[in-house]
Amino acid sequence: MQFLQSVLLRLCTTLITLAGVAVIVFFVIRVVPGNPIAMMLPPGATEADVARLTALYGLDKSIPQQFLIWLSGVVQGDFGTSITTKQPVLQLVLSRLPATLELSVMALIIAIIIGGFMALTGTRLRGSKTEAAIDIGNGMALSVPDFLWGLILILAFGVLIPIFHISGRVTPSLPLPFSTNFYLTESLLRLRFDLWLDIAAHMFMPALALAIPLAAIISQLLKQSLKETMHLDYVTLARTKGYSETHVILREALPNAILPTLTLVGVQFTFLIGGTVIIERLFSYEGLGNMAIDAVINRDLPLIQGIVILFAVIFTGVNLLVDLTYAALNPRLRHA
Amino acid sequence: MSYLSIRNLSARLKGRPDQILRRVSLEVAAGEVRGLVGESGAGKSMIGKAILGTLPQSVEITGGQIILDGTDLLALPAAQRRTLIGAKCALIPQDPLTALNPSRRIGPQITNRLVDILHWSRADAEKRARDLLAEVQIPDPERVMRSYPHELSGGMRQRILIASAFAAEPKLIIADEPTTALDVTVQKQILKLIAAMQARHGTALLFVTHDLGVVSKVCQSLSVLYAGYVLEDSTIPEFFHAPKHPYSRALLAATPKYTDPDGSLTPVSDAVIAATRAEVEAADRSAHV
Amino acid sequence: MLDGRSAIRRKLPARLVLSATWLTLLTLAAICAPLIAPKDPLAQDLFLGQLPPFWLQGHEPGYLLGTDSLGRDVLSRILYGARLALTVALTAGTITCIIGATMGLLAGFLRGWVDILISRAIDIWMAFPPVLFSILLIAVLGPSLTSIIIAIVVIDWTRFARVIRAEAMTQGAMDYVASAQVAGRTRLSTMVTEILPNVLPTIVVLLTLEMGISIIVEAILSFVNLSISTDDPTWGGMIAEGRASIHQAWWVLVFPLITLFLTVLSFSQLGEGLKDRFDPVLR
Numbered sequence: 033m034q035f036l037q038s039v040l041l042r043l044c045t046t047l048i049t050l051a052g053v054a055v056i057v058f059f060v061i062r063v064v065p066g067n068p069i070a071m072m073l074p075p076g077a078t079e080a081d082v083a084r085l086t087a088l089y090g091l092d093k094s095i096p097q098q099f100l101i102w103l104s105g106v107v108q109g110d111f112g113t114s115i116t117t118k119q120p121v122l123q124l125v126l127s128r129l130p131a132t133l134e135l136s137v138m139a140l141i142i143a144i145i146i147g148g149f150m151a152l153t154g155t156r157l158r159g160s161k162t163e164a165a166i167d168i169g170n171g172m173a174l175s176v177p178d179f180l181w182g183l184i185l186i187l188a189f190g191v192l193i194p195i196f197h198i199s200g201r202v203t204p205s206l207p208l209p210f211s212t213n214f215y216l217t218e219s220l221l222r223l224r225f226d227l228w229l230d231i232a233a234h235m236f237m238p239a240l241a242l243a244i245p246l247a248a249i250i251s252q253l254l255k256q257s258l259k260e261t262m263h264l265d266y267v268t269l270a271r272t273k274g275y276s277e278t279h280v281i282l283r284e285a286l287p288n289a290i291l292p293t294l295t296l297v298g299v300q301f302t303f304l305i306g307g308t309v310i311i312e313r314l315f316s317y318e319g320l321g322n323m324a325i326d327a328v329i330n331r332d333l334p335l336i337q338g339i340v341i342l343f344a345v346i347f348t349g350v351n352l353l354v355d356l357t358y359a360a361l362n363p364r365l366r367h368a
Numbered sequence: 369m370s371y372l373s374i375r376n377l378s379a380r381l382k383g384r385p386d387q388i389l390r391r392v393s394l395e396v397a398a399g400e401v402r403g404l405v406g407e408s409g410a411g412k413s414m415i416g417k418a419i420l421g422t423l424p425q426s427v428e429i430t431g432g433q434i435i436l437d438g439t440d441l442l443a444l445p446a447a448q449r450r451t452l453i454g455a456k457c458a459l460i461p462q463d464p465l466t467a468l469n470p471s472r473r474i475g476p477q478i479t480n481r482l483v484d485i486l487h488w489s490r491a492d493a494e495k496r497a498r499d500l501l502a503e504v505q506i507p508d509p510e511r512v513m514r515s516y517p518h519e520l521s522g523g524m525r526q527r528i529l530i531a532s533a534f535a536a537e538p539k540l541i542i543a544d545e546p547t548t549a550l551d552v553t554v555q556k557q558i559l560k561l562i563a564a565m566q567a568r569h570g571t572a573l574l575f576v577t578h579d580l581g582v583v584s585k586v587c588q589s590l591s592v593l594y595a596g597y598v599l600e601d602s603t604i605p606e607f608f609h610a611p612k613h614p615y616s617r618a619l620l621a622a623t624p625k626y627t628d629p630d631g632s633l634t635p636v637s638d639a640v641i642a643a644t645r646a647e648v649e650a651a652d653r654s655a656h657v
Numbered sequence: 658m659l660d661g662r663s664a665i666r667r668k669l670p671a672r673l674v675l676s677a678t679w680l681t682l683l684t685l686a687a688i689c690a691p692l693i694a695p696k697d698p699l700a701q702d703l704f705l706g707q708l709p710p711f712w713l714q715g716h717e718p719g720y721l722l723g724t725d726s727l728g729r730d731v732l733s734r735i736l737y738g739a740r741l742a743l744t745v746a747l748t749a750g751t752i753t754c755i756i757g758a759t760m761g762l763l764a765g766f767l768r769g770w771v772d773i774l775i776s777r778a779i780d781i782w783m784a785f786p787p788v789l790f791s792i793l794l795i796a797v798l799g800p801s802l803t804s805i806i807i808a809i810v811v812i813d814w815t816r817f818a819r820v821i822r823a824e825a826m827t828q829g830a831m832d833y834v835a836s837a838q839v840a841g842r843t844r845l846s847t848m849v850t851e852i853l854p855n856v857l858p859t860i861v862v863l864l865t866l867e868m869g870i871s872i873i874v875e876a877i878l879s880f881v882n883l884s885i886s887t888d889d890p891t892w893g894g895m896i897a898e899g900r901a902s903i904h905q906a907w908w909v910l911v912f913p914l915i916t917l918f919l920t921v922l923s924f925s926q927l928g929e930g931l932k933d934r935f936d937p938v939l940r
Contacts, residue, residue, distance in 0.1 A: 045780070052781035063797050159425050175925035176918060177873050179880075183896060183914050191907055265467035266477075269529075272420045273481040274454015276447065287471045306786040310877050314900070324789050325881055328796045336793060344784040 035359065042355060046348045053344040058102065061333050062095050089115065112334035121338035125320065129342065130213035131201060132312070132319035136305045138216070138235055139242035143304070146243065147250025154251070155258040155281055166251065173248035178307040182241035182314045189237060197234040199316035206230060238315040242304050249300050250293065257289040291361060298354025302347040370395040371572050372540055377418060377432035388414055388427060389596040390648065391655060398539065401566060401573040403583035406593035412576045416542040420459055421449055437539065454485045458533035460543040460562070464525035464550070468517035475513030478532045486536055500531035504561060523554040527561065534565055540572045547582065559586060580623040584608060592616050597648045615644045673930040676923035683920060687739035695719055696730035698737040698890045703728055707906040723908045725898055731909060734890035735916050741891055742920065744802070745875045746868035749809035754864045756810060757817025762856070764818065765825025766848045775818060782815045791874055795883040805878060809871050817863055824856045858935035862928045869924030876917055892917045
């Protein structure tokens with residue numbers, strides 16, 4: 033009962049946050065200089081043409097009025113029409129979302145694998161030179177953001193040792209049999225491993241760039257948490273039972289050390305998703321972020337609005353999910 | 369022939385000259401209960417950890433032997449040593465609140481050694497766990513085995529840890545201040561339980577404590593430790609009637625007696641401590657010549 | 658335990674010294690750019706386009722680190738770019754720090770509705786993708802140095818506010834604050850004289866980190882061509898050019914990238930080093 037209550041409370045604050053985001057974006061982009069309508073029309077357009085289009089997009093009304101119209105549309109699932117492509121915003125955004133989601137999740141998986149491996153190795157080899165090296169590596173990886181890692185990866189594996197693709201999502205000449213935009217997932221489901229490999233090879237560099245800082249955070253937090261856990265009596269007790277150090281770390285310490293790491297990783301994952309904006313630009317990857325930057329450059333107000341809201345929904349959704357997972361995984365909370 | 373025999377065991381903090389253990393020798397015969405007494409920091413817990421192979425990484429053993437049932441543990445490769453200890457020794461830890469894994473149910477925490485290390489069948493191991501829980505007077509063992517640690521009281525958890533220590537019928541149990549973290553009211557019951565279990569199973573027990581009162585009730589012999597150095601090795605009657613070392617006498621005078629709880633207490637005097645320290649240092653010097 | 662601590666003590670000055678040295682050199686280079694830059698950073702010469710750095714075949718004397726596709730000297734552009742980067746780091750970092758820390762102190766110490774309001778705002782801010790938000794703000798404000806600074810302040814104040822709020826709360830619960838209150842001081846004066854000095858180390862560390870972040874934000878904005886005018890040398894702008902001509906002239910990307918990397922790393926290591934210094938009980 034208490035659990036349900038706290039979930040409902042979290043949902044309410046999430047909604048307030050989203051409303052706040054909507055209001056701020058809406059008003060910020062109304063101040064954008066430069067007339068988007070004028071940019072759409074051919075050079076010889078008349079004043080009347082401009083006025084007609086302005087009315088069509090509702091831009092002649094007052095800003096609060098525009099907001100109400102927009103909001104009532106959103107409630108019905110209508111996020112307006114993109115000014116540049118003249119397609120519904122929702123449709124455009126949803127067509128790009130899978131690319132960004134696949135990239136983010138791939139990056140998260142890479143970060144967990146690298147970070148987890150580093151934390152476990154560092155714990156297993158406590159006090160050794162390897163642990164010191166891992167600490168220094170973590171420090172470096174944390175100090176430098178994904179944007180710079182992306183550039184370094186481009187240089188290293190795009191130019192110096194050109195083994196990975198550094199732009200695009202898939203080799204353009206390949207015929208794509210997909211019915212959804214989840215290319216990576218669908219190619220796997222259709223057992224088209226040739227395509228999967230091509231897509232994964234395109235995705236790997238941007239995903240790695242996004243993953244490096246998160247991997248360092250996971251490594252650092254998990255190692256710290258493991259270290260604290262390794263001092264506890266139940267770990268010592270397991271050692272005296274005849275278990276190996278590796279078993280003790282993996283089976284006794286890890287399950288308890290993961291929990292405190294989880295919430296922090298959740299917040300960091302939202303930072304990772306935020307990072308896709310510039311990383312997609314850097315690697316010419318056709319996802320939401322790349323579309324967002326184009327939308328800003330083209331002054332496509334309804335599209336910008338839709339994308340920012342979608343990002344906010346993802347961010348708050350991830351945080352909500354993490355909180356729920358935490359509650360579900362912690363036996364102390366579950367049985368309380 | 370002693371079951372456990374420690375000979376000239378020395379240990380220190382890595383890269384530092386300060387000794388934590390100084391040529392410690394002690395014997396525990398099969399079925400014997402030996403107390404290991406000393407103030408905090410005397411190194412008594414370190415001896416237990418050295419036997420079980422759970423010394424902190426910052427501590428290194430610099431010499432000596434730990435002979436368990438005829439095998440020198442320190443000469444064994446790590447993996448072999450672990451399995452040997454897992455089969456023949458067990459630990460009753462100090463703090464029952466942190467000695468059970470919070471994310472696992474009680475049942476597997478008792479049976480895992482039997483199944484994973486000693487290769488019992490799961491059914492046998494579970495039956496054994498139920499029997500032991502009943503033996504340590506835990507009502508409804510079935511339910512307790514399905515519980516998580518946080519659902520049980522401190523006294524219950526210590527009973528479970530005692531049951532778990534006896535699970536594989538070890539020949540030697542090391543009890544590391546097993547009652548210190550408990551309520552005074554529970555302490556006595558737990559002490560009785562350990563004594564009863566020990567008597568019934570005939571297990572040798574190395575009882576690490578700072579409490580001479582506890583030693584007088586449970587142990588047959590004791591070693592007094594100061595600054596990692598064994599000052600005295602006596603049977604219980606010997607010690608309580610005629611302690612050999614001045615420090616032991618002072619320690620005894622500083623301990624409340626169960627027979628006379630209101631009798632006056634004398635704290636260990638600075639003079640005795642200084643003399644003892646001088647003796648330990650002198651012994652160190654002569655050992656290094 | 659003891660060994661680990663003393664090891665860190667010994668290591669600590671090294672990274673502080675190294676990062677401080679790099680930042681000092683960079684600052685000097687930025688100040689003296691007009692004196693030490695070998696060429697005019699804006700001078701184009703299409704006959705001298707994409708010259709390699711000095712150790713490679715086909716280089717031209719005087720162009721130490723080569724030229725970009727318009728024939729502009731890479732080294733001189735890096736030196737001039739440092740001026741913008743450091744200006745942004747100092748001004749944006751400081752203003753963000755003052756505003757963010759004030760918000761955090763107010764929320765954490767005064768509590769009540771002030772805290773509710775500021776915390777809500779932080780929640781909303783956290784739901785924005787920061788890079789997109791900054792690009793959007795620059796689009797609104799128009800590309801200029803002031804816009805960059807405003808964008809950084811508007812987006813990053815929460816970094817300070819979040820941490821300082823939590824610290825102020827912990828400090829506020831301590832006895833010395835209560836005794837100051839009993840002594841009849843006003844809330845605001847207690848905040849400034851009792852709480853502020855105790856959270857100051859954290860503020861300094863965050864400020865150092867924020868300077869590094871500001872430089873990155875500026876680079877990202879110039880990378881998407883939204884920083885200041887496109888002719889002026891910026892590290893981000895150079896990186897964007899380098900990215901475009903990466904297969905023909907890698908040096909156009911490499912040298913600004915190395916400079917940016919070392920600078921960001923130095924700010925961050927400086928911050929981390931200071932954190933260890935301020936926090937004698939290492940966790």
